[in-house]
Amino acid sequence: MAKGLQGFSWTMLLLFCAIQELGSWAVHTAVEGPGLGQPGDPALLAGGRVKRGWVWNQFFVVEEYTGTEPLYVGKIHSDSDEGDGSIKYTISGEGAGTIFLIDEITGDIHATERLDREQKTFYTLRAQARDRQTDQLLEPESEFIIKVQDINDSEPRFLEGPYIGSVAELSPIGTSVMQVMASDADDPTYGSSARVVYSVLEGEQHFTVDSKTGVIRTAVADLDRETQDRYEVVIRATDMAGQLGGLSGSTTVTIVVTDVNDNPPRFPQKMYQFSIVETAPVGTAIGRVKAEDFDVGENTDMTYQVKDEEGVEMFKVTTDSNTQEAVITVQKPLDYESKKVHTVVVEALNKFVDPRFVDLGTFRDQTIVRVSVLDVDEPPEFRPPSNLMEVQEDARVGSVVGVVTALDPDTANHPVRYAIDRSTDSERIFDIDAKTGAIVTGKVLDRETAGWHNITVLAMEADNHSQVSRASLRIRILDVNDNPPELATPYEAAVCEDAKPGQLIQTISVVDRDEPQSGHHFYFTLAPEATNNHHFSLLDIQDNTAAVHTQRVGFNRQEQDVYLLPILVVDSGPPALSSTGTLTIRVCGCDSNGAIQSCNSTAYVVSATLSPGALIALLVCVLILVVLVLLILTLKRHHKSHLTSEDDEDMRDNVIKYNDEGGGEQDTEAYDMSALRSLYDFSEIKGGDGGGGPGDGGPGRNPASELHALPQWVQSPDLDFSVFRDYICRKVEQADEDLSVPPYDSFQTYAFEGSDSPVPSLSSINTWSSSSEQDFSYLRGWGPRFRQLAALYAGRRGEEDSEES
Structure with missing residues (x-):
């Protein structure tokens, strides 16, 4: 093949050389002015226009040249070249000097x-x-292009493989399956090197391919997925339009035959047999059957149904979506004694039916299912299943309430015994006759205590107590009129002293524990003992309430502040029952609007006339007041604890001055001063040099005993004052050391001046005040309880005592 390609290349080479010799043309480039504008150019010096131009042929080079000599491409030539070798030709650009070489003289x-x-x-x-x-x-300088001429050296390739297509079974001939496409790297614009045609190498019995488009189609109409569900088809692509000498490539296409619902369901058996006990509850599964379908996927989904009338009533068929099985369950209770064998016709149908294939045959199948009922020993059954009985609440003990009946459903028909489940009647209010099933009262009934009773009755076989059944029984206690009506509450009313006749003071209602079927109806009247009452009247409103009105003009609570009004209430029976209740009426003082101001004797209970909302609001207000008081006390205590640290506090505002000098000696005559002196122990003060703890006012003093330790007073004024001064100083020291004392207490004192006073005035406070106004700031370190006392007694003695204090 390489030799053929080489020969073909040389042929093409000779052909192009001939074309170059015959079809050359000149490419002219007009240059105005001095041509290239180089210095010394004659044209530039002359200032004229020189027309020059390139002359060369179209350049081609054949690809895949395998010769030993360089391949001639073409010639570049300038029309100014006179052939004397004065012009040198050069090239630059892609491949210049490496792939392409130029002869500098010839071009x-x-x-x-x-x-x-x-x-x-x-x-x-x-x-x-x-x-x-x-x-x-x-x-x-001029640009030119050397084109690489194509030869058929690339075969077609299928670049998008592997190819997998699908087609539905039983598709008609010519049904499109898929499209394949091959690509050829050769030049599609030159010759037929890139013109590809398609053909089938393998699988042509079932499929064809369009030679130009590559579309694969069915060649037969009987593709059956159940017979063969996959085909491997080989497709070939050839260039040169399929002519001799063209190159080719191939690929394998996998074609999957997809399923259609062309197969009906089929039961593998025409009859199935199952058995189940007669006591199986409703919903119990009897068995499963399944129809087969050769289709796949959703085409195998089936539904089942019962076709015969007997089966529809007794059994139910559902489809298990996971296994596609028919599940047969019990729909009604079975009874061996009634019917021992049931025959059920079950039908299977395709869930999704393709209408194109309905004519191919029926898409359903049927089978027979025989269900055998097995006999078991069953407990007795209650007949009829009535569960409601009624009895009067005044029925005597032993009265028959009703009768329950149960029978053994088995063929043996064993005798039945009855009992009451005592967990539902622990107080044994009812009993039952074990043989007859008669239910009787066991205790006195009271509808007002329990209006309904729910008990459970047991029925069991006489010789096999394990076979037991239960029935719930509701017994209603019928009401009889055995409770008299009573006033709804202990009524209390109030009437103003200036009340007028006919004024409503109270509305009365009653309660009755009975519940007559026709409803309550009560009658109101004053009790016989109140027939001579001329103060109040009672009006029956005929709606089970009554109204009490005043019957006289004005009341006097000084004469009588409480009236007791007996009221007789009678119900409608039968028999009619009655009771007497008392209405307490208090006479109260009222304002001009009739609002109660005060009542004598026991306070009138206002809350009885207040609504629950008003009572709640009143309680909330009281609670808020209590919280506010507690908050104020807490803040005040907190303020006291910090007041002692305020050095700039002026305690003079707390001193209460009494400028009244009193009655002089008359004060001592009016009060027994010896009683005050007897409270103190004079000897203790004089001998106060012993040991003692701090804060005692001196060594050896006991603060707890000082309240009763003031000595007997002597008649010397100097001694009287010194004793008092010493006593006050000790109290000041005790207060300074007592941290629990509030810091801003103030109190009033009356100084004792002794038995006589040489000064004209008996008021030491007045004397001191008139002599000078003294600043009390130096007393701030003293105990807050006794600062005022120290100031008073400091002024009592004048300058002598003030220096000492």
């Missing part, structure tokens, strides 16, 4: 390498004509 171009058009179709180069002596351009 002949040769290809020195083997070219492949499928890799590169043309080369772009530029030609120059230069003066050999000066190397100046004589012609403008």
Whole structure:
């Protein structure tokens, strides 16, 4: 084949050489002015126009040249070349100097390498004509192209494989399956090297291919997936339009035959047999049957149904979507004694039917299923299944409420015994006769305590207590009128002293625990003991309520502040029952609008007339007030704990001054001062030099006993004041060390001046105040409880005592 290609190439080469010799033409390039504009150009010096131009042939080179000599491509030539060798030809561009060489004198171009058009179709180069002596351009540089001429050296290739197609079975002849396409690397614009035709190498019995388009079609109409579901078809592509000497390539196409629903379901058996016990509950599965279908996928989906009337009533058929089986279940309770064998006709149908193939045959099949019922020992059955009985609540113990009946459904018909499930009647309110099933009362009934009773009755075979059945029984207790009506609440009312006759003061309602079928109807009247009542009247409103009105003008709560009004209430029976209730009426003082202001004796309960919403609102208000008080107390305590640290506090605002000098000696006569002196132990103060703890006011003093340790007073004024001063100073020290004392307490004191006073005024406070106004800032370090006292007694003695304090 290589030799053939080589011979073909040489043939083409000779042909192109002849074309070059016969069909050459000149390519002219007009240059205005000095040509290339090089210095020294004669045209440039003359200032005239010189027309020059290139002359060469169209350049081609045949691909895949295998000769030993360089392949002649063509010749470039300038019309200014006079053949004296003064012009030097050169080329530049793609492959210049490597693939393509040029003769500098003649301008002949040769290809020195083997070219492949499928890799590169043309080369772009530029030609120059230069003066050999000066190397100046004589012609403008010109671009030219060398085309690589194609030969048929590439076979067709199927580049998109592997190919897999599909076609439905039983498709008609000529049904399109798929399209294949081959590509040829040769030049499609030159000759027939790239013209491809298709043909079938293998599988032509079932498929054909269009020679131009590559479309594969069915050749037969009896493709059957159940017979063969896959075909391997070999397709060939040949170039040169299939002529002799053309190259070819092939590929294998896999064609899958897809399924259509052309096969009906078929039961492998014409009859199936199953058995089940008669006590099987409704919904119990009896068995499974399955029809076969040679189709695949959704074409095998089936539905099943029961065809005969007896089977439809007793049994149900469903389809298992996973296994496509028919599941036969019990739809109604079975009874061996009634029927021992059931025959069921089950039909299978395709779920999805292709209408194109309905005429090929029926798409359904039937089979017979025989169900044998097995006998078991069954418990008794209650007949009829009534579950409601009624009895009067005043029925005597032992009264018959009703009778239950149960029978053994088995052929043996064993006798039945009855009992009550005591877990449903633990108080034994009812009993049952074990043989007859009669239910009787076991205790006194009370509808108001329990209006309904739910009990469970047991029925069992006499010789086999394991065969037991249960029935729920509801017993309703019928009401009798055995409860008298009563006032709804202990009513209390209020009437204003200035009430007028006919004024409504209270509406009365009653309650009755009975529930007569015709409804309640109550009658109201005043009790016989209130027939002489001239203060109030009672009106029966005829809607089971009554109204109490005033019957006189005005009341006087000083004369009588409480009235008790007995009211008689009677129901409608039978028999009619009655009761007497008392309405308490209080006489109260009211304002001009009739609002109650006050009542004598026990406070009138306002809450009785308040609505629940008002009571809730009142409670919420009280709760808010309590929270606010607690919050204020907490803030006040917190403020007290920080007040002692404020050095700039002025305690003078807390001192309460009494400028009244009093009655002098009359004060001592009015009050027994000896009683005050007796509270203190004078000897303790004088002998206060012993040991003691801090804060005791001095060594050896006990703070706890100082409240009762003030000594007996002597008649000396100096001694009286010194004792008092010493006592106050000790109290100041105790207060300074007591951290639990609030810091801003103030209190009032009355200083004892002794038995006599040499000064005109008996008020030490007044004397001190008139002499000078003293700043109390130096007392800030003292105990807050006794700062005022120290100030008072410091002023009592004048300058002498003030220096000492």
